[in-house]
Amino acid sequence: MxxxxxxxxxxxxxxxxxxxxxxxxxxxxxxxxxxxxxxxxxxxxxxxxxxxxxxxxxxxxxxxxxxxxxxxxxxxxxxxxxxxxxxxxxxxxxxxxxxxxxxxxxxxxxxxxxxxxxxxAPDTFLGAGLQTCRYLLDKGVIGEPIGASAFMLGKGPESWHPNPEFFYKQGAGPLFDLGPYYLTALVSLLGPVKKAVSMNQITVPEREITSQPFAGKKIKVEVPTYVSSLLQFGNGVNATFMTSFDVWNTKLPKIEIYGTEGTLILPDPNGFDGPVYYMNQETTGWQEASLISTLSGNCRGIGLADMISGIEEGRPYLCSGKLGLHVLELMEKIIESSDTERFVELNTQCEKPKPLANPHKLYQHLA
Known part of the structure; x- marks a missing residue:
């Protein structure tokens, strides 16, 4: 090769x-x-x-x-x-x-x-956890998806990141920094988003860094730190999406998808692992799904490897520019919706990425 x-x-x-x-x-x-x-x-x-x-x-x-x-x-x-x-x-x-x-x-x-x-990026939706979710959805384990919820809620990076100021500037914040993991995961499983509505706020206009080496430095917050959105996908699925740097703690799930015949609990989309749980009329309580691949741990680079393979083979690669542009427009529309206090339609569309095929061709440990 x-x-x-x-x-x-x-x-x-x-x-x-x-x-x-x-x-x-x-x-x-x-x-x-x-x-x-x-x-x-x-x-x-x-x-x-x-x-x-x-x-x-x-x-x-x-x-x-x-x-x-x-x-x-x-x-x-x-x-x-x-x-x-x-x-x-x-x-x-x-x-x-x-x-x-x-x-x-x-x-x-x-x-x-x-x-x-x-x-x-992100390419975390190609990992074992979210690819298992894709497999279960395609097999109809929860029937037809009708709704979803996604939550990324935390306190912000100023207590642990060595240089956290940029997280509060334009192009970052909880929406643009961590939102792409959640939104890319949802689009990879449910397809592109049609429209959105959101209410956002800057909760604390000035923050203080407590991590080294800039402890004590003040940060002027330029972006919303509490974002609460509703998304409607092109297939009619409605999703709740919340992301914040203002929440002390939470027991909410990362992502759930609700179907006509069951519910699917997704793992943290910031990683490649499970666990994945589902429930339907044939189960007794929640069932943990067996992961369908060994692409776990920190596998950042799998999207790059698939892109290189796609270019060589003349086929679509999964972490495409169109997917990234759609997620970017969605995040911008979430800001626009809150600023204008109205529903907003998206202009971009993208193909729902296909499942990752033949990972052994890319991955040393499967070769």
Missing amino acids: KKAKIGVIGTGSISDIYLSSPNTFLNYDITGVADLNIKRAEEQAVKHHIPFAGTVSDLLAKDEIDLIVNLTIPGAHADVSIKALQAGKHVYSEKPLATTYSEGLRVIEKALQQGLQVGV
């Missing part, structure tokens, strides 16, 4: 799992890293035995690199992805695709102009 040559831009905290991912997946090698902080890029290159570390322009100038993985902060996602596309590289971006729908659309249009491909 010919391995794709990958360059990574952005060597922050999430980069370690991506930089070590060639040990897990079969079809790519990482040959270079870049960051505004050159020293940090060099340290990561040494740590992960990567031959090149340097500036973004130097990395993009390397002809042998086929694809750029964009791990920059959300506010830089669109600009960095467009630069990579202009340099003739495919792009796989961390979520979100951009901080606004118009910027995300620019990325997709640039890729079309260049004849290149764009993929977008």
